Amino acid sequence: MDRTILKNQLENYRTPYEEESDFIKDFAELTEDPLAYSRERLEGHFTASAWIVNRKRTHTLLTLHRKLGRWLQLGGHADGNENLIEVAITEAEEESGLKSLKLVDSNIFDIDKHIIPQRPHVPEHFHYDVRYLFEADINEPLIMSDESISLAWISFDSVVDMIGYNPSILRMLEKTSKSEILL
Template identity: 65%
Template sequence: MDSILLKKFIGNYRTPFDEEKAMVPDFLTLLDDPRAFSRDRKEGHFTASAWIVNRRRTHTLLTLHRKLQKWLQLGGHADGNENLMEVAMNEAREESGLTSLRLVDRFIFDLDRHVIPAYGTEPRHFHYDVRFLIEAEMDEPLVISPESKDLAWVGFDMTAELVGHEGSILRMLEKTSRSEILL
C-alpha cells in the first residue's frame, strides 16, 4: 500500500464515529506533504498501529509504553515507509515477538490523530495513526521490546479501565465488538 493507494483508502474510509470522520480531511492533506512519512516533519507525521485481538474477539494485546507511561495498542513510526500496513505488521512483530500475526483484511480499521507531548529533544507533535486489525494466538510467548515496560493480553471487559477510558481505544474496542462477521 503506497501513498496513492493510501489516499484512495482514506478518501473512501467510512466510519459511524463523528470524531473519526472529522479527521479524514487532515489525513488527506498530510498525504500531499512529501515528508508525511518521516519523523523529520516535526509538526506531525504518519504512524501505523496494530489492534491485535485473539480469534474469539475476547482479548486485545496492549503494551505499557515506556515513554508515554500508558497502556496502548502496538505500533510506531513509518520512518519513510509509505506502506502503513507493512509498518503495522512489522511493529507488531518487533514489539511483541509474536509469529502468529495475521492481518484480518487489507482495509484501514481505524484512524486517529493525537498529540505526542515533548520528550527530550523531540517537540510536541501529532501522530496521524492508521490502524489495522490483526489476529494472533494468545498461547504464544510474548517478548517485551525496549519501547515497552510490559505487554499483556487484556480482556475486553477490563480494557476501558486499564487504558483510562481513552476514547480512540474504546472506539476500536466497540468496532471489534461489532465485527462478529469476521469470526
C-alpha cells in the same frame, strides 16, 4: 500499498464516529506531503498501529508504553515506509515477538490524530495513526521490547479498567465487538 492507495482508502473511509470523521480530510491531505512518512516533519507525521485480537474476539494485546506511561495498541513510526500495513506488522512483531499475526483486512480499521508531548530534542507534534485489525494466537509466547513496561492480553471486559478513558482504544474495542469481520 503506497501513498496513492492510502489516499484513496482515506477518501473512501466512512465511520459513524464523529471524532474519527473529523480526521479524514487531514489524513488525506497529509498524503500529499513528501515528508508525511518521516519524523523529519516536525508538525506531525504518519504512524501505523496493529489492533491485535485473539481469534475468539475476547482479548486484545496491549503494551504499557515506556515513554508515554499508558496502555496502548502496538505500533510506531513509518520512518519513510509508505506501506503502513508493513509498518504496523513490523512494529507489532518487534514489540511483541508474535509470529502468528494475521491481517484480517487490508482496509483501514481506524484512524486517530493525537498529540505527542514535547521531549528533549523533539517538539510537541501530531501522530496521524492509521490502524489495521490483526488476529494472533493468544497462547503464543510474548517477547516484550525495551519500548514497553508491560505487555499483556487484556480481556475485552477489563480494557476500560486497565486503560481508563482513551477514546480511540474504546472506539476500536467497540468496533471489534460490533465487527462483521469474524473468524
